[in-house]
Amino acid sequence: MSDHREAVRSNAKYLRNVRPIDPEEVCDYIEETPHPAVVRQHLREAAPDLGLLERDDGTFVPVDDEPVPPMQGSVRQFPTAYERRLEDLLVERYGVDWHKDATGDLLRSTIRRFKAEYLDRRPVDYDEDVAAGYAIYHLPGYYAAVQYALNDLAQRGLLGRNLRVLDIGAGVGGPALGLSDFLPQDSLLDYHAVEPSAAADVLEELLAETGRNVHPTIHRTTAEAFDPGVVADAGTGGDGFEPTAPDDGFDLIIAANVVSELEDPTAVLRSALEMLAPDGTLLAMAPADKNTSIQLREVERELEDERVWTPAELGGKGADDGTETAGDADDRLGRVTIYGPAVRLWPDARPSDRGWSFDVRPDIDVPSFQRKLEDATPADDDEHDPNEFVNVDVQFSYSLLRLDGTRRIDLSLETADWARMADMEGHVTNRIDLVAAKLSRSLSDGGSDGGRSSGSNPLFKISDGSETIDHYAVLTSETSLNRPLLEAEYGEVCSFEQILALWNDDEGAYNLVVDEQTVVDRIG
Known part of the structure; x- marks a missing residue:
């Protein structure tokens, strides 16, 4: 089996520059002539490493290096395929009438509880019920919000079609699904989620609805305990392949709606930046409410201008053992820069206001699972407010950080022309x-x-x-x-x-x- 993988990889490396890679052709070049289905599976496993897209006709071609185009219009609907998959999961867990009677009451009380805990700034424990309630209430809004934030990068051509992504605190998958749908169909997504809670079970179910060129891996551990080395080990498949990740770093790291839940968010994001490709972006997002939005801006400001190690082919910091020269070390250091949406229009000036800033986008259509849970609320529920379980607002704070000095708006003002x-x-x-x-x-x-x-x-x-x-x-x-x-x-x-x-x-x-x-x- 190992020899088959190595042979498939070798043939794919040659053919990718010649013509589309056809599993039926490749199997003829391999000793013992494995079945085309076996070759196809090996090609799928190696696709992220080799930069290969699987086409509708079953052949594989190199992914285009053109940047992702900007989004046109607004996100107005949570896709039906994801709606159905989530409802299937709810039916599997709670029964056909999951939104009614005792199970409906359980989910409604669970949503009320984690909303109250959140507003009181208390930690939320994500068991199966909380994960289900969180998906019902928050999944659609987060799905939409991440696409607007990513559009900032797409407008400048800074989001490629061949993406290696790390999603810290991936939750039930709103950002993951939004990212997947934001990318054109001819994109290759090597997606790694870090999620220790029961939310990972929901995430796994929903990721099954993404396209054939989305290659997901879920790391069921905490952000603090995550070891990027496991990404490289996973890339080998145990067959001796030379790993590629995270030597070059992740092209995009997402930390969505998790900063307020971390004990030391600045330290976690600092560690994340050390896993970022030199031309990559870290996207941190938070709800628009005052506390989480201001906290996100505080973390952003704490990290700004720091010098952090970046991944490189040198394969380690090196400076610790004296094998890396001062010049090499300097090349390996990136300075944390705020790409946007916050601006720095004056040389060396930094803000110290409270920093509460958030975007508001059009509401999305009410998903069927929210409407079902809302409409099944008992008439004698004295705690119920109209549309209490409908959440279609798209309001969010976000920060885009880079290590190459690139800003969305790069101006340097002079006091002779403008007031400060x-x-x-x-x-x-x-x-x-x-x-x-x-x-x-x-x-x-x-x-x-x-x-x-x-x-x-x-x-x-x-x-x-x-x-x-x-x-x-x-x-x-x-x-x-x-x-x-x-x-x-x-x-x-x-x-x-x-x-x-x-x-x-x-x-x-x-x-x-x-x-x-x-x-x-x-x-x-």
């Missing part, structure tokens, strides 16, 4: 010119802004990366010249000419008034 938010105290009651990123949707439209309000006037958090206190742009009079503030996307940079700087004593923040005298341009 760090100096805003000296500009109060004056009209000034400044450049800043728009880091919220309108905070006057709902109640998710923690008390920030400006009546009916659109209100947006803005940042230039130097501020020590929160700054908000308030649109008091819309004109054609300032309308770009409304049109700008989350994270987009705008210039503001003749904006009025005011201090809001009630909120302890700066209000920057955009009125008929203000000109706004989108420059990012």
